[in-house]
Amino acid sequence: MSRKDFRDRRENLRKGVYILPNLFTTGGLFAGFYSIIATIHGNYDVAAWFILIATVFDGLDGRVARITNTTSRFGVEYDSLADLVAFGVAPGVLMYMWALRPFGKLGWLAAFLYVVCGALRLARFNVQANTVESKRFVGLPIPAGAAMVASCVLIFYYFGGAGTIRKVSVLLLIYSLAALMVSNISYYSFKDPDLVKRQPFGFLVLAIFLIIIIVARPEVMLFSLCLIYTVSGPLGAVFRFGRPKKKRAGKGSGDGGVAET
Template sequence: MNGEKIDMSESMRKGIYILPNLFTTGSLFAGFYGMVATMNGDFKTAALWVLISSIFDGLDGKVARLTGTSSKFGVEYDSLADVVAFGVAPGLLMYKWALQPFGRLGWLAAFLFVVCGALRLARFNVQVNTVENKRFVGLPIPAAASMVSATVLLFYHFGWPSSYKKVAILALIYLLAFLMVSSFRYYSFKDPELIKRQPFAMLVLAVLLLIVIAAEPVVMLFVIFFCYTFSGIIGFFMSLPRRRRLEKALHHRHAKDDH
C-alpha cells in the first residue's frame, strides 16, 4: 500500500498528461450538467448530456492509448468521473423521471443502479491486468447509462404515456444492475484489428449504418444499446455447448490420468 502511494506521489511530481484528462473532465462536466437538467425537470436534455458524457469517456481512453499517455492518475480519475457521470447522473434521472411516485422504493431502486455501477468499476480496476483485453466482464457502466438515456429519449420520441415508463424503468434498473455485476462478457472495442485495413464491404456497411442512424437517430440508438446490453446474455448461452464439451474433455482426461 505504501509503495503504491509513493509511486503515485512520484508520478504527480513529474506532472500529469493534460489531453486525456481533459476528455475525462469533459465527461464529468457532461454528467454533472445532466444532473442539473434533471433537477430542472428537463429530462430529455439530461438524457442527451449523459450520452455526450459517454462519447467523452470513450475518447479519453483511446486518446491515452494512441498518444501513449496512459497513467495511474488517469485511470483513477476516469473511474471517479464514471461514478458521477454514469452512476449518479442516470440514477437521479431515472428517479426524477419515473420512480419518484414510488417514494422510498423508487430512490432505493435508483440507488441499486448506482451501487452496482460502482461495484462494476471497482471490479474492473482490480481485474484490469488479469482479464482478456477484448472483453469486459459485466456490462460496462457507460453502456448501462447510455441504455437509460436511450430509453428516456425513445419515450419522448413516441410520446408514450407516463404509466408505461414506471414499469419500463423499474424492469430496466434491475436488469442493468444485474448485468453490471454479472460475469457475462461484452465486447470492448479495444481490438487493434479494428483500425487496420478492412474489406471494402465493411466501409459500405458502415456508411449504410450511418445513414440509417441519421434517418432515425433516437430509434437506432436505442436498438444499438439494446442489442449491446443483451449481447452478453446471448453470447453466454451460445457458448454453453462449447463449454460443456470442454468440461467433458477435461473430466475424461482427468479420469484417464487417475487410471
C-alpha cells in the same frame, strides 16, 4: 503500501499530470454533472443527451491516452471517479425523477442499487484490468448501462412524450441493468486490434449506411443499438452454454493460454 512506493507515487504526481486525456475526462464529468442539473429542472430529454455525450468523452480519453502514450495511474483513478458521476449518479437520478418517484422507497432504492452496482463494476474493472481478456468485458460496462437508460428516455420523447410511462418496465430495467453490471457475463469490448486493420469494402458501405440511419432517426437507432448490445451478453451466454470449454494450453506448449470468461 511501502514507504518507497508512497514516495514514488508522490514524486510522480509532483512531476505533473497529462493535460489532453484528462481534459476529455473532465468533459465527460461536466456532461454527467450537467445531466443531473437538467434532471433537477425537469429537462429529462436534455439530461439523456448529455449522458450520451459523456459516453463519447469516455471513449475518447482512453484512446487519446494510449495513442499519445500519456497513460497514468492518476488518469485511471480520475476516469473512474468521472465515470461514477456521469454513468452512475446521473442515470440513477434521471431514472428516479423521470419514472421511479411514484414507487416511493422502492423507487429510490432501485436507483441507488443501480449506482452502487455501477460503482462495484468500476472497482472490479480496475482490479481485473490486467488479468482478463482485453477483447471482453466481465459484466455490462457502466457506460453501456447509462446509454441504455438515456436511450429509453429519448425513445419515449420521440414517440410523443405523452401518456402514462410504463413505470413497472422502467423499474425492471433498472434492476436488470444493475444485475448485468455485477454479473460474470462477458461483453465484447470493441478493443480488438483487428478492427483498425484492412477490412472488406462491404464493411465501409455498411458503416456509412449505419451512420446515415443514425443521423436520420437518432433516437430510434441509439435505442436499438443499446438494446442489442445489452442483450448480446445474456444471449451469448445462452448460446455458449453446454459447449465444451477451451482447454488451457499445457505448460510445455509455450503458450500461457486464456480461460474462457
